Structures are given as C-alpha cells and as structure tokens.
Amino acid sequence: MKIVPEIIQKLTEAGLKITPQRVAVMQTLMKLKSHPTAEELYAEVSKTIPGLSPTTIYNTLDTFVDRGLVKRVKTDLDRMRYDAITEHHHHLYCAISDRMEDYFDPELDRILSDYFTRKKINGFNVTDIRLQLMGDFENKAKQ
Amino acid sequence: MKIVPEIIQKLTEAGLKITPQRVAVMQTLMKLKSHPTAEELYAEVSKTIPGLSPTTIYNTLDTFVDRGLVKRVKTDLDRMRYDAITEHHHHLYCAISDRMEDYFDPELDRILSDYFTRKKINGFNVTDIRLQLMGDFENKAKQ
DNA sequence: TCCCTAAATTGTATTTATTACAAACATGGT
DNA sequence: ACCATGTTTGTAATAAATACAATTTAGGGA
Ligand SMILES: [Mn+2]
Ligand SMILES: [Mn+2]
Ligand SMILES: [Zn+2]
Ligand SMILES: [Zn+2]
Numbered sequence: 048m049k050i051v052p053e054i055i056q057k058l059t060e061a062g063l064k065i066t067p068q069r070v071a072v073m074q075t076l077m078k079l080k081s082h083p084t085a086e087e088l089y090a091e092v093s094k095t096i097p098g099l100s101p102t103t104i105y106n107t108l109d110t111f112v113d114r115g116l117v118k119r120v121k122t123d124l125d126r127m128r129y130d131a132i133t134e135h136h137h138h139l140y141c142a143i144s145d146r147m148e149d150y151f152d153p154e155l156d157r158i159l160s161d162y163f164t165r166k167k168i169n170g171f172n173v174t175d176i177r178l179q180l181m182g183d184f185e186n187k188a189k190q
Numbered sequence: 191m192k193i194v195p196e197i198i199q200k201l202t203e204a205g206l207k208i209t210p211q212r213v214a215v216m217q218t219l220m221k222l223k224s225h226p227t228a229e230e231l232y233a234e235v236s237k238t239i240p241g242l243s244p245t246t247i248y249n250t251l252d253t254f255v256d257r258g259l260v261k262r263v264k265t266d267l268d269r270m271r272y273d274a275i276t277e278h279h280h281h282l283y284c285a286i287s288d289r290m291e292d293y294f295d296p297e298l299d300r301i302l303s304d305y306f307t308r309k310k311i312n313g314f315n316v317t318d319i320r321l322q323l324m325g326d327f328e329n330k331a332k333q
Numbered sequence: 334t335c336c337c338t339a340a341a342t343t344g345t346a347t348t349t350a351t352t353a354c355a356a357a358c359a360t361g362g363t
Numbered sequence: 364a365c366c367a368t369g370t371t372t373g374t375a376a377t378a379a380a381t382a383c384a385a386t387t388t389a390g391g392g393a
Pocket of ligand 3: 082130132136137138148149150
C-alpha cells in the first residue's frame with residue numbers, strides 16, 4: 048500500500064515535475080472514491096498543504112486530465128467531477144443524492160462489445176461505450 | 191405535421207399557460223435535433239420573438255424539465271443541453287466535435303434489461319440505463 | 334367581451350464554477 | 364550550487380446560471 052512512490056512514478060512517466068501539491072491531489076483523488084469536485088478536493092488537500100490555492104487544484108486537475116492520469120465525469124448537477132480510475136468502467140448514479148459509484152462488469156462489456164461488433168451504426172464509429180446506471184442506493188453508508 | 195397545436199396540447203396538459211415564448215422554445219427544441227444549449231436556443235428563438243430575454247429561456251427550460259416535457263443532457267463540456275425527446279433513448283457523442291445524436295435501439299434495450307434483471311447489483315436498484323456511445327461521426331453534414 | 338388575478342416575462346444584479354494572467358517560487362537537470 | 368523552465372499563487376476576469384422585483388400577459392369567471 049505504498050502509494051506515494053506509485054504516484055511519483057505516474058507523474059514522472061507523464062513528464063511532470065514532482066510537487067507536493069500534485070502528489071497530494073493525486074493521493075486524495077485515489078483515496079476518495081466519491082468522484083469529488085474541485086472544491087471537495089481543495090477542502091481535503093488543504094489539510095495536507097495549508098497554503099494551497101484553489102487555482103492549483105484546477106491547474107493540477109487539468110494537467111492530469113491532459114496527460115490521461117485522471118478522467119472527468121459529469122452528473123446531473125453543474126459541477127465537474129474527477130475520477131482517478133482511468134480504466135474502462137461504468138457508473139452507478141442516484142440523481143436524488145448526487146451519489147456516484149464505480150461499476151466494473153467485464154461480462155457486460157463483453158456483451159456490449161459483441162453487440163456493437165455485429166450491429167453497425169450508420170455513419171458513426173463507436174470507440175467507447177459508457178453506461179450510466181440510474182437508480183437508488185440502498186444506502187449502506189455514504190462510502 | 192401541424193406541430194403548434196401539438197405543443198399547445200402538451201403545455202395545457204402540463205397545466206402551463208400558452209405563451210408565444212413557450213411555444214417558440216418548444217417548437218425550436220423539437221426542430222433542432224442537436225440537443226442545443228440555452229444560448230443556442232436563445233439565438234434561434236430570438237428570430238421569432240425579438241424582445242426575448244435570456245432569462246426566459248432559462249425559466250422556460252426549467253419549467254419544461256420540471257413538468258417532464260424536456261430532458262437535460264450533459265456532454266463533456268460545461269454547458270447544459272436540452273432534449274425534446276422524453277422517451278427512453280441513448281446518445282451517440284463525439285467529444286472532439288461535441289456533436290450529439292439520438293440513438294434508439296429496442297433490441298439493445300431488451301438485452302440490457304434482461305441482463306440487469308438477472309444480474310443484481312449489490313446495494314443498488316437500477317431504474318434506468320443510459321448509454322453514451324463515444325466515437326466519431328463520418329460526417330454526413332452537421333445535421 | 335371585459336376584468337381581475339395569478340402566472341409569466343423582462344432587465345438587472347448576483348452567484349458560482351472556472352479560467353486568465355503575471356509575479357513569485359520550486360524542481361530537476363547541468 | 365545554479366539556472367532555466369515549469370509550477371504555484373493571488374487577483375482579476377469570464378461565463379453560465381440564478382435571484383429578484385417590477386412590468387406585462389394569459390385566460391377563467393363575471
Ligand atoms: Mn461554468
Ligand atoms: Mn456553471
Ligand atoms: Zn469512476
Ligand atoms: Zn436525445
């Protein structure tokens with residue numbers, strides 16, 4: 048569970064300088080599974096980096112997205128959210144609580160992949176299939 | 191193809207007063223298949239209603255969404271988009287051009303519905319399945 | 334058809350998330 | 364250790380959306 052060296056490696060591979068801010072942002076994003084907003088990340092990362100500027104959060108996240116280290120996700124509300132998981136996956140989402148959780152399902156992916164290999168869509172070339180499963184969490188604690 | 195009486199009926203059924211602004215917004219939204227933003231709607235509807243206020247666009251769309259006459263859709267960019275089609279359907283989306291088109295596929299819906307009837311997700315009750323098919327349009331004119 | 338009232342529209346002022354910018358600072362290669 | 368370049372910070376600016384109060388309009392009842 049040594050996460051910091053892992054992060055340092057990621058940053059290095061992406062050609063980015065290692066800064067306390069970047070390490071802390073990535074670490075926090077990997078820890079929080081809630082797909083946090085920039086604001087939520089700012090609150091959390093500030094605990095570690097006292098002088099932190101909100102701008103740095105935005106800059107850092109933009110840079111991470113650019114380099115493919117992080118993905119943006121949207122919900123029905125008007126704020127961008129961020130996801131440290133870059134591998135293909137889907138989301139469970141409850142519009143009422145605005146809660147979002149990851150959903151991995153290789154069997155489903157296989158079915159969808161097969162389906163769209165067979166079924167061609169006229170004038171459109173599918174490169175990725177994202178599912179948003181809307182519904183309610185039988186709330187077993189908010190994460 | 192008499193669309194206005196149809197719109198008037200929709201508005202009446204929703205318990206809303208018939209105003210030129212509302213009729214024009216709905217008409218424009220039904221005509222444009224592009225899932226326009228409030229701003230794009232404002233530009234288009236202004237042609238018909240000269241004194242139109244942007245606020246009216248926002249108010250009207252909010253009201254329509256409240257009453258279920260219209261749905262909000264999101265893309266990867268930071269603007270809300272609107273959809274006059276309220277029946278269940280999916281979207282084809284190209285992140286590069288930010289172009290979005292509707293995708294109806296009952297066969298696919300059947301497959302997904304069957305799959306999630308069998309496969310229970312622990313702690314989550316699925317009520318709707320939305321697919322966003324990412325990819326590129328072999329652009330046959332931007333609609 | 335006219336009145337009246339509730340509902341809708343408008344213009345303006347705010348809010349809120351995000352972005353732009355330039356100065357200060359820190360990283361990492363030499 | 365030094366320097367150049369990339370990064371962070373604080374502040375100012377944007378842009379979408381919302382709040383609000385004054386004005387206007389729709390449409391049901393007289
Ligand atoms: Mn915004
Ligand atoms: Mn916004
Ligand atoms: Zn995720
Ligand atoms: Zn649609």
